[in-house]
Amino acid sequence: MALFSAIRSGLSKTRDAILGELQGIVGTGKVTDELLEQLEEHLIKADVGVETAFALADALREHALGKSLTQKQILEILSTEASNLLTDPPPMEWKSSPHIILIIGVNGAGKTTTIGKLAHHFSAQGKKVMLAAGDTFRAAAIEQLQVWAERSQAEFVRHQEGSDPAAVAYDACAAAQARNCDVLLIDTAGRLHNKGHLMDELRKMVRVIRKHSPEYPHDIWLVIDGNTGQNTINQTKIFHESFPLTGLVVTKLDGTARGGSVLSIANNLDIPIRWVGMGEKIEELAPFDKTEYINGLFAQALDNETP
Ligand SMILES: Nc1nc2c(ncn2[C@@H]2O[C@H](COP(=O)(O)OP(=O)(O)OP(=O)(O)O)[C@@H](O)[C@H]2O)c(=O)[nH]1
Ligand SMILES: [Mg+2]
Structure with missing residues (x-):
């Protein structure tokens, strides 16, 4: 309700x-x-x-x-x-522990906030959650994620600012296994879909994670700012060509008049919308439900x- x-x-x-x-x-x-x-x-x-x-x-x-x-x-x-x-969206398949989810998207889309909210959501389900600070690029990005880890009582893995995000992701996978975590959420720096070297950096992250297991990461979710309007479709298609996206998170649906873009995303892309962000607070993330959206x-x- x-x-x-x-x-x-x-x-x-x-x-x-x-x-x-x-x-x-x-x-x-x-x-x-x-x-x-x-x-x-x-x-x-x-x-x-x-x-x-x-x-x-x-x-x-x-x-x-x-x-x-x-x-x-x-x-x-x-x-x-x-x-x-x-x-x-189809139900989440929890294939193994840890279940590894890589969160990607353009700058400021709401990746880190979404990770904090997801950590809270999964913790509330009784899952042991770990967050990995894979954004080593932006100043204070690591501390921002650390605050979310504390709020959601999640385990936290970080390296120094400026270090290789692939190394963070690799170590986090090992730590999540060693500490028997159920789910590992890996943050990444914001990047535009047309910046080749940044997309390569992300590819390297995925390649390195796969050294633990070819099944890793189990999910790659793209976070989309619900205010972006029609550009989103093109951006998402290009991300999806580079990475097999298993889900989308549409954020900032509160306060925008452009929430109808969800219809356009669903109609143009064959990728499930899994979550919607409805505010800045930890509990303001909801699993996408078409009936609730239409209502x-x-x-x-x-x-x-x-x-
Ligand atoms: N209103 C509203 N604000 C949001 C939502 N999700 C995120 N934000 C805000 O959007 C801003 C950017 O959020 P971040 O989570 O830092 O975005 P990011 O994608 O991690 O950004 P970079 O790491 O810099 O690429 C912050 O001010 C958040 O509070 C949402 O669902 N609704
Ligand atoms: Mg971030």
């Missing part, structure tokens, strides 16, 4: 961006081609992505062209179609009209 309302309140700006004008466009008469075009244009501006906007408008065309539907009926069609575009976008408008 608390989680549901967190998603609902976190998505308030996105909901306003999508529904505000939409409610003015639909439900004012017959569904016409002109109305559908307005709808497409509005949805594209609201950052749901071109293909998603067309898919939603097409669904409405199919069900309602020439008909006079109530606003509630139209929003129901749109929310059902939006829900069809989304898939819940967060549409439910209020539908509720309002419920007798």
Whole structure:
């Protein structure tokens, strides 16, 4: 219940961006081609992505062209179609202890914060968690992660600032094995997908981790800032070409009007969205759940009209 309302309140700006004008466009008469075009244009501006906007408008065309539907009926069609575009992530496979998760992404996306939140989440499930300070590049990045480790009562492995992140990751894997940890989360420095040498550095990290076991890392999750809008798709595709991403984390969905980008990400990329970040606090991370997300976008408008 608390989680549901967190998603609902976190998505308030996105909901306003999508529904505000939409409610003015639909439900004012017959569904016409002109109305559908307005709808497409509005949805594209609201950052749901071109293909998603067309898919939603097409669904409405199919069900309602020439008909006079109530606003509630139209929003129901749109929310059902939006829900069809989304898939819940498959359950996490805990293949071995330690389960190794490498967290990557562009600068400032929310990687370190997400790791802190994940550590808290997994600790609360009774798992023994270790964090590895694989961002040796940015000043104070190691200390930032250390604070999260303390807050979440996770084990912590670090080297000196400026040292080789691959060596940190290698040692952390050994330490996680030796200390019987269930999960090891490895932080990395922020990098742009088009910076070749930084992508090489990440490749080296993966190669070195694999020396422990070809199964390592079990997961590579890309952290995406939910404010980034349509650039995200291209960035993610390039990361995915270099690394087999097993999941996405979309952060900062609170406070952005661009939370509709989740629909675009889901519609354009075949990588599960696993988590959504809804704030800066340790508990403000939720497993992605399409029903909660769709309810967060549409439910209020539908509720309002419920007798
Ligand atoms: N509102 C909000 N802020 C967030 C969220 N996640 C992270 N932040 C904030 O975003 C900023 C950057 O977060 P970091 O976790 O340091 O991002 P990072 O990807 O590790 O950054 P670099 O290591 O510098 O690449 C911080 O101010 C965080 O508090 C979120 O879900 N919501
Ligand atoms: Mg960081």
